[in-house]
Amino acid sequence: MKLHRIKAVVLRHAYEVRHNANHITYMVYWPVVNILVWGFFTLYLRHGDRLQPGVLSCLLGAVILWGLFNAFQRDMAVGFLEELWSRNLVSLFASPLSVSEYVTGLITITLAKAMVGLFVESLIAWLFYHYDIFPMLPALIPFILNLTLFALAIGIAVTGLIFRYTTKFQAMAWSFAGILMPLSCVFYPLSSLPPFLRPIAWMLPTTQSFEGMRTAIEQGVFSVAHFRWGLELNIVYFFFAVVFFRRMFEAARMRGLLVKME
Amino acid sequence: MLVTIERLTKFYGKFTAVDDVSFVVQPGEIAGLVGPNGAGKTTIIHVMLGLISPNAGAVRLFGKSLETDREQILQRLNFTTPYMAFPARLTVLENLTVFARIYAIRNPAAKINELLDRFGIAQFRNKPISRLSSGETTRVGLCKAFLNNPELLLLDEPTAYLDIQAALQVRDVLLELQRSSGTTILYTSHNMHEVQRICDKIIFLQHGKVIATGTPIEVTRRILKEHREAPALDEVFIRIAGRQSDEAASN
Numbered sequence: 001m002k003l004h005r006i007k008a009v010v011l012r013h014a015y016e017v018r019h020n021a022n023h024i025t026y027m028v029y030w031p032v033v034n035i036l037v038w039g040f041f042t043l044y045l046r047h048g049d050r051l052q053p054g055v056l057s058c059l060l061g062a063v064i065l066w067g068l069f070n071a072f073q074r075d076m077a078v079g080f081l082e083e084l085w086s087r088n089l090v091s092l093f094a095s096p097l098s099v100s101e102y103v104t105g106l107i108t109i110t111l112a113k114a115m116v117g118l119f120v121e122s123l124i125a126w127l128f129y130h131y132d133i134f135p136m137l138p139a140l141i142p143f144i145l146n147l148t149l150f151a152l153a154i155g156i157a158v159t160g161l162i163f164r165y166t167t168k169f170q171a172m173a174w175s176f177a178g179i180l181m182p183l184s185c186v187f188y189p190l191s192s193l194p195p196f197l198r199p200i201a202w203m204l205p206t207t208q209s210f211e212g213m214r215t216a217i218e219q220g221v222f223s224v225a226h227f228r229w230g231l232e233l234n235i236v237y238f239f240f241a242v243v244f245f246r247r248m249f250e251a252a253r254m255r256g257l258l259v260k261m262e
Numbered sequence: 263m264l265v266t267i268e269r270l271t272k273f274y275g276k277f278t279a280v281d282d283v284s285f286v287v288q289p290g291e292i293a294g295l296v297g298p299n300g301a302g303k304t305t306i307i308h309v310m311l312g313l314i315s316p317n318a319g320a321v322r323l324f325g326k327s328l329e330t331d332r333e334q335i336l337q338r339l340n341f342t343t344p345y346m347a348f349p350a351r352l353t354v355l356e357n358l359t360v361f362a363r364i365y366a367i368r369n370p371a372a373k374i375n376e377l378l379d380r381f382g383i384a385q386f387r388n389k390p391i392s393r394l395s396s397g398e399t400t401r402v403g404l405c406k407a408f409l410n411n412p413e414l415l416l417l418d419e420p421t422a423y424l425d426i427q428a429a430l431q432v433r434d435v436l437l438e439l440q441r442s443s444g445t446t447i448l449y450t451s452h453n454m455h456e457v458q459r460i461c462d463k464i465i466f467l468q469h470g471k472v473i474a475t476g477t478p479i480e481v482t483r484r485i486l487k488e489h490r491e492a493p494a495l496d497e498v499f500i501r502i503a504g505r506q507s508d509e510a511a512s513n
Contacts, residue, residue: 008363012349015360019351019390087347091406094311095364096336253315256274259308 001104005097009105013079023113026075031067031117032124038063039129054218060131061140061217062186062210064121069147069206070177072114076155077173079106080162090259099249103159107152114148139216143209146230150205151177153234153241160241160248166257185210205230205237263325264289264414264446265310270319272305272470279305281470283319287463289413292440292447294457296495297467298503303450304343305470307416310448311341323414337365340410342403343418350392354383354402357391358409365410377405380435396423404432408439415440415447421456429453433460454495464495468502 017023042056083089092102125131133140158176161169183197184206193201201207208230215223252258265287272280280302287293295303308314310321312328321328323335348357355374362370378384381401386394391402400423407415420436421429437460440447451457457464457478464481466474474484478493485498 002366004366005364008360011363012352012360015352015356016349082349086349088349090313090343090346091341091348091361092364093313094336094341095361096333097364098333250315253313256272256279256305256308256314258313259304 001098001101002096005101006105006108009097009102010109013082013106013109016082017109017113026071026078027113027116028120031071031121034063034067035060035121035124036128039125039131042129042131057131057217058214059187060125060129061133061136061213064118064125064133065140065144065147065209065213066181066184066186067121068114068118068144069151071117072110072148072151073154073158073177074174075110075113076106076152077158077162077170077176079110080159081167081170081173084162084167093258103156103245107155110155111148114151118144136217139220139222140213142222142227143212143216143230146205146209146212146227146234149231149234149238150209153237154180156238156241156245160245163245163252164248164257166260180204180206183207189214203233205233208233263287264291264323265293265448266320266322266325267306267310268320268322270306270309270316270321272302272309272314272316278470280309280316283467283470283472285465285472285475287446287448289446290444291463292449292461293463293465294461295448295450295465295467296452296454296457296499298499298506300469301467302470303467304418306467307341307418307448307450310416312336337410338412339414339416340407340412341416341418342400342407342420344396344400344403344420344423345418346403348391348399348402348406351390353388353390354378354394355387357402358405361406362409367409370409373409374405377408380408380439381405382431397425397428400424401428401432404436411443412445415445417447417449419451420449421451421453429456436460452499454499458493458495466498466502468506473502 038060042059046056083092122133125133154176158172161172183201184204185193185201190198190201190207190211208226212223212226212230215221215226263286267283267285270280270283283302283306295306297303305314309316310323312332324338326335328335358374359370362374367373375384378387381404383398383401386398391399394402400420404420421432424432433456439445449457449461461478464476464478465472466481466485474481476484478495479490482490482493482495482498485501
């Protein structure tokens with residue numbers, strides 16, 4: 001892998017952010033709307049003294065972290081779709097740029113964009129709802145890392161699907177996180193799920209991260225078990241995502257789809 | 263040999279796009295890969311770029327195989343076609359800067375400015391691609407193709423979207439750049455006058471097979487099966503395309 005080519009991919013997407021207002025929408029608008037709606041909801045709950053202490057913090061923390069996860073996996077797939085929509089794939093892959101360099105560049109710019117969203121949400125939560133996530137960040141960073149890794153694995157798998165099945169699967173770019181949301185225990189503990197769904201939810205690194213987040217916020221304790229189990233699951237999913245992506249890419253090359261994608 | 267294609271075959275299900283094709287291109291040559299629609303020209307170029315995997319046969323460029331030396335090979339060649347595009351919101355300069363970075367060009371701004379001047383589109387430097395005509399975008403593609411001073415240039419119908427005057431201008435610039443740098447060019451086109459004018463060698467394809475190779479006059483004589491004093495690739499093309507239409511109608 002060559003750094004100058006990874007930087008070229010980052011530059012290409014940075015130019016796109018500069019010119020395309022949709023990126024500002026994705027990066028700032030939705031995170032702002034999200035945190036405002038949930039913020040007002042927590043204010044409503046707080047007034048009636050309807051909840052146990054710590055629950056409101058967990059809610060807002062979950063909104064912020066889910067926003068990060070959702071933005072990361074969506075922006076990665078959308079970043080790739082942009083090459084496809086602009087019919088730029090042939091030029092890119094007819095150059096010395098390798099697929100791994102391209103994906104690394106895409107991950108870098110996507111991570112930067114997701115961090116902007118995370119920062120904006122955290123700032124609004126702090127300014128308007130006096131919810132300060134920043135002191136909790138050291139305890140949350142390992143779970144944020146696990147969420148990011150899982151989003152990356154999903155982003156790679158969805159990109160592989162788009163390579164192979166072209167725009168037929170482009171809706172997955174926006175919707176895949178939604179499929180996982182009910183089982184990821186974002187806003188409620190794992191024990192709230194029906195017993196038959198718990199083993200499935202347990203296998204998701206998102207569930208481990210949100211359970212770990214709740215333990216950190218409510219009890220002020222870092223849950224090594226949730227972090228380690230999430231990381232181990234991530235390693236497995238990441239491995240399968242890369243294998244799946246390679247297969248999809250080779251299948252696309254064999255079928256001549258790289259030059260026909262639109 | 264700079265380009266060696268050996269028994270290349272590519273099929274999609276029952277359809278054979280490239281059928282046992284072999285040819286070579288010498289350093290400094292301008293070779294024309296010609297034939298009617300569906301002859302397999304673009305597929306061969308895409309296989310040479312590693313965008314499509316062949317079912318059989320081998321492609322060797324600069325004496326190396328794409329399977330093992332993809333990065334080194336693609337660093338030394340370039341490609342353009344009017345059928346590809348660039349990110350439309352990015353300006354001409356931004357698009358070319360991205361590719362200059364990919365090819366690790368030293369002093370990219372100077373190189374880009376030189377090429378924009380050469381292809382007569384310096385005035386569009388800061389315009390988004392979306393505001394350019396197809397002909398102007400084609401010329402941006404040509405600038406991209408010359409960014410890395412390629413030793414081998416693959417041009418797939420490079421003048422297809424250009425008006426006659428612009429096509430002549432581009433052809434002259436191509437020849438001038440080729441003469442000054444000795445770039446080897448593999449060129450596809452349906453414009454037989456253009457091919458005849460610039461190509462040293464012709465590889466004529468039909469239904470994915472090579473039906474004749476040689477200089478324009480040799481290919482003319484071989485396919486028309488008569489003695490000619492001057493090349494007549496237009497006539498050759500019409501004869502082959504006509505034969506193909508008749509076959510399609512009878513099937």
